Amino acid sequence: MTEIQSKTTTLLATCFVLLATLATAEEAEVGAGAKAAEEGPAVQVEVGTVLASNKVKRVDQRLAGQGMQARLTRLFRYQSYELVSQEAQQIPMGQPSRFDLPADLELRVRAERIVDSNQVELRVELLEKEVTMVDTALTLGQQGRVVLGGRNHQGGVLLVWVGARPSRARVQPHAPDGSPATHRDQALMPATAVQE
Amino acid sequence: MNCLETSERLETFHDGELIGREMREVALHVAQCAACEALLAEWERLHGLIHKALEPKPDALASIWEGVESEIEAPRDTDHGWGGFRIAAATTPLGIFRGGSSVADKPDVEDGDEIWLRPEQVPAHRPGNVLRAGMALAASLFLAVFLLGDEDAGLSESARTTPTTVVASRSQNPGLNPAHNSAQSPKQNPAVQPVSLAQVRVGKSGPPRVIVDREVGGGATASAQHVQIHSVKQSHGEMAMWAEPTGNTAVIWVGEADPQARR
Numbered sequence: 001m002t003e004i005q006s007k008t009t010t011l012l013a014t015c016f017v018l019l020a021t022l023a024t025a026e027e028a029e030v031g032a033g034a035k036a037a038e039e040g041p042a043v044q045v046e047v048g049t050v051l052a053s054n055k056v057k058r059v060d061q062r063l064a065g066q067g068m069q070a071r072l073t074r075l076f077r078y079q080s081y082e083l084v085s086q087e088a089q090q091i092p093m094g095q096p097s098r099f100d101l102p103a104d105l106e107l108r109v110r111a112e113r114i115v116d117s118n119q120v121e122l123r124v125e126l127l128e129k130e131v132t133m134v135d136t137a138l139t140l141g142q143q144g145r146v147v148l149g150g151r152n153h154q155g156g157v158l159l160v161w162v163g164a165r166p167s168r169a170r171v172q173p174h175a176p177d178g179s180p181a182t183h184r185d186q187a188l189m190p191a192t193a194v195q196e
Numbered sequence: 197m198n199c200l201e202t203s204e205r206l207e208t209f210h211d212g213e214l215i216g217r218e219m220r221e222v223a224l225h226v227a228q229c230a231a232c233e234a235l236l237a238e239w240e241r242l243h244g245l246i247h248k249a250l251e252p253k254p255d256a257l258a259s260i261w262e263g264v265e266s267e268i269e270a271p272r273d274t275d276h277g278w279g280g281f282r283i284a285a286a287t288t289p290l291g292i293f294r295g296g297s298s299v300a301d302k303p304d305v306e307d308g309d310e311i312w313l314r315p316e317q318v319p320a321h322r323p324g325n326v327l328r329a330g331m332a333l334a335a336s337l338f339l340a341v342f343l344l345g346d347e348d349a350g351l352s353e354s355a356r357t358t359p360t361t362v363v364a365s366r367s368q369n370p371g372l373n374p375a376h377n378s379a380q381s382p383k384q385n386p387a388v389q390p391v392s393l394a395q396v397r398v399g400k401s402g403p404p405r406v407i408v409d410r411e412v413g414g415g416a417t418a419s420a421q422h423v424q425i426h427s428v429k430q431s432h433g434e435m436a437m438w439a440e441p442t443g444n445t446a447v448i449w450v451g452e453a454d455p456q457a458r459r
Binding site: 054138143148 | 422423424425426427428429438440441442444445446447448449450451452453455456457
C-alpha cells in the first residue's frame, strides 16, 4: 500500500514538473511574440501651421527650408506666410496622435497603413473646440502634402499642412503609462520672419 | 496623356463613358490644358444646343392632340381619297414636323393654313421621329441618372462645374478614435455632411482642379500626383479643394475665408 502511494506521488510530481515546464516555455514564447508584435511599423508625421495674410509682404525663411514656400506660393496669393508652429511625431500604426495647433485647433492623425512601401494612408481630423471641421482619409506619397486651410486667425488665415512618410524606427503602440507612444521631434518653434 | 489623346477621348469623357484611370487622366489633362478645356467647353455648348433642339415640347403635342380630337369629332367635309385627316396649322408648330416630308416640303405654311398628311406621314408615327424622340428620352434619362444618380451627394451639374460650396449644419462628430470606423457610412453618421463631387475647382478659371473619384461613396475624393484624398467630411461651413500643378500638394479649404487661390 505504501509502495503504491509512493509511486502515485512520484507520478503526480513528475506530471506537475512536466506541466510547469511546458507552461513556462509557452509563456516565454508568447511573451517574445507579443513583444515582436508590439514593435510595429511607425510613421513619421509632420504638421506645420502657417499664418497667411496680406498685411505685409514677407515669407518666413524657414518655410523655404521645409519646401513649403514654393508650394504655398503656387497655391495661394497671400502676401505674407509666417510659420507659427511645426511638429513631427513618430506614430505607431493605427494609433491616434494629437497635434495641438494655434487658435484652439487640434489635429488628430492616425496612420492606417503603408502602401507600396513609401505611401502612407492617413486619417486626419481637424477640430476646433472638440467640433470637427474636417474629417478626411487620404494617402500621401513621399512628396505629397495636404493643406487644411480656412480658419480665420489674427487678421489672416491658418494653413495647416500635413506630411507623412514611413519611419524606419519601430515604436511601441503604448507607453508604459498607457498613453499613446509618440516621439516628438520638434515642438512649437519661435516664429522669426524675414523680409523678402 | 497629351492633347491628341485627350481630344480623341473628349466626346466619351463628356458623355461620362470613361471610367477609372482613363477618366482621371483626361480630366487632369483638361484641368491643366487651356486648349483642351476650351474644346471640352465647345463640346458642352454643342451638346446643350443639340439637347435643346431635341427637347420635346409638351404643350405643342397637347395642342396637336386637341386638334386631332376636334377633327375626329367634326364632320369630314372633304375627302381627299387617301383617308387622311386634317390638322390645323394654327395648332401645329411647324418646327416639330421638320422630319415629315409633306410638311418639310412646305416651309411657307402660315398660321391658319390647313395641312393634310397621309396617316403614315403623321410625324409621331415616323420612324425617324420616334428614333429621335427615343434618343432624346434616352439622353435625358442618361443625363438625369448620371447627374443626379448620387442622391446622397445632393449635388447637381452646377456643383461639378462651378466653385464648390457645400453647406452643412454644425454638429458634434464622433471624432477620430480607434472605435470610430473610417469606413463608416454617412447614413450612420448623419452629423457629417457627405460630399461627392466629380470635379472641383475654385473659380471658373481657377487653379488646377482636384479630380474627384465618384466610385468612392460617402465623401469627396480627390487625387493629385502625390496626394489621394479618399474622403472628406466637414461638419459646417463651405469647402473647396484644389491642387498645385505639380500634384505634390492638395488643399482642403473650409470656412468662409477667401482662399485667395492662385489662378
